[in-house]
Structure formats: structure tokens, C-alpha cells
Amino acid sequence: MTEAPPTRVFGRRKGRPLRVRKAMLMDEFLPRVQLVLREGEKLEVTAPLVLEIGFGGGEHLAAQAKLHPETHFIGCEPFVNGVASLLDHLEREKIENVRVFNDDARLVLDALPPASLERCFVLFADPWPKSRHAERRFIGPENLPRLARAIKKGGVLRLASDHPGLVAWMRESLTGHADFTCIYDSSTPPPDWVPTRYQEKAIAAGRTPFFMDYRRN
Numbered sequence: 001m002t003e004a005p006p007t008r009v010f011g012r013r014k015g016r017p018l019r020v021r022k023a024m025l026m027d028e029f030l031p032r033v034q035l036v037l038r039e040g041e042k043l044e045v046t047a048p049l050v051l052e053i054g055f056g057g058g059e060h061l062a063a064q065a066k067l068h069p070e071t072h073f074i075g076c077e078p079f080v081n082g083v084a085s086l087l088d089h090l091e092r093e094k095i096e097n098v099r100v101f102n103d104d105a106r107l108v109l110d111a112l113p114p115a116s117l118e119r120c121f122v123l124f125a126d127p128w129p130k131s132r133h134a135e136r137r138f139i140g141p142e143n144l145p146r147l148a149r150a151i152k153k154g155g156v157l158r159l160a161s162d163h164p165g166l167v168a169w170m171r172e173s174l175t176g177h178a179d180f181t182c183i184y185d186s187s188t189p190p191p192d193w194v195p196t197r198y199q200e201k202a203i204a205a206g207r208t209p210f211f212m213d214y215r216r217n
């Protein structure tokens with residue numbers, strides 16, 4: 001296995017113990033859909049490819065994969081309970097165009113050929129609100145070059161957040177960026193939007209999510 005870059009960017013890997021079905025899915029179904037990266041390995045891309053970074057419970061990824069059966073999807077999520085929840089969707093809904101990477105998305109970004117992604121989703125990323133943790137925010141100076149390398153010209157980086165500090169930080173990081181142009185920024189979801197669990201939690205708590213699309217120049 002390859003090792004993640006040193007900056008820590010995600011929180012916990014494990015939550016509550018998994019129930020029987022989800023534990024079984026982790027043991028028996030995950031190996032069938034898992035993306036395993038060996039040291040230095042480069043990924044081959046044979047179809048239109050979309051990446052979701054931090055898919056949480058996987059609702060959005062599963063729904064996107066169903067909407068676009070001709071597209072291949074890779075979902076990255078280090079949180080085991082989230083992975084188990086995505087597996088539940090994939091198995092029950094017979095979704096066959098998703099590969100699951102149970103670790104840091106930076107490893108996948110670095111293993112992809114240049115200009116290989118049609119779209120990349122980073123939705124409701126951990127806000128890391130303290131300024132001393134700013135380097136952990138996924139969208140920032142460390143990862144934008146990685147994303148710019150992996151997304152093809154004309155491809156889209158889709159971001160969303162309900163955290164005002166993170167929204168401002170992402171806008172600031174991308175405004176005037178040589179590789180990305182903002183093509184959508186609104187509190188109304190874009191037309192092909194699929195709800196995510198964190199979006200629903202934010203709305204239930206009275207917070208306003210923002211949705212942003214950046215086109216790779």
C-alpha cells in the first residue's frame with residue numbers, strides 16, 4: 001500500500017461498531033469493489049471517470065453512479081462506517097460502476113493519469129475551523145495543484161459547504177486561480193444536484209449551504 005502525504009486531513013476512521021450486515025459487507029463485498037493501490041502504482045483509465053472525495057454515507061455517490069451508468073466512479077472515504085454505508089447502497093441497488101478507496105483521496109489523485117477526471121466532488125468537506133488547522137482543509141494550496149493535474153480541461157470541480165468560514169476560504173483559494181474558473185456559485189443547488197447527508201443535516205439545523213462549480217481551464 002502507498003502511504004498518505006504527511007499533512008493530516010481527515011478526522012476519525014471508525015465510529016460505532018458495525019451491525020452484522022455492514023460488517024459482512026466489509027468482509028465479503030468490499031474486496032469485490034475495492035480499489036487497492038500499491039506503492040508507485042499508476043491507475044489506468046478506460047472510461048469517463050468521476051471522483052468523489054469524502055463521500056460520507058455514500059448517498060450522493062450511489063445516486064450519481066445510477067444516473068450515469070456509462071461513467072466509472074471512484075469514491076474515497078477513510079471513515080469505515082461511511083464505506084459500509086456506501087457498500088449497502090451498491091449491493092442493494094446493484095450498482096456496478098463504483099470503485100471504493102478506503103483511504104486518503106490524495107493517494108488516488110496522485111495515481112491518476114493527468115487530465116483523467118470529468119468531474120470531482122468535494123462536498124461538505126471537514127471545515128477545520130481553527131486557523132492553526134487551515135492546512136488540513138482539503139481545498140487549499142496543497143491539493144489544488146493535485147486536483148488541477150487530475151481534472152481534464154473543461155472538467156468540473158464541484159464544491160459545497162454550509163460552513164461560512166470554509167465557503168469563504170474555498171472562494172478565496174480559487175478566485176483568480178490560473179487553472180480554475182468559477183461557473184456556478186449559489187445557495188440554490190445546481191440543476192443536476194443530488195442531496196447529501198451533511199447537506200440535509202445543515203438545512204435541518206437552519207444553516208445555508210453554498211454550491212460551487214469550478215471549470216478546469
Ligand SMILES: C[S@@+](CC[C@H](N)C(=O)[O-])C[C@H]1O[C@@H](n2cnc3c(N)ncnc32)[C@H](O)[C@@H]1O
Nearest residue numbers: 009010054055056076104105123124196197198
Ligand atoms: C463532513 S463529511 C461530509 C460527507 C459527505 N460528503 C456529505 O456531504 O454527507 C467529510 C468527509 O470527508 C472525509 N475526508 C476527509 N478528508 C479526506 C481525504 N483526504 N480523503 C478522503 N476523504 C476524506 C471524512 O472522513 C468525512 O467523512
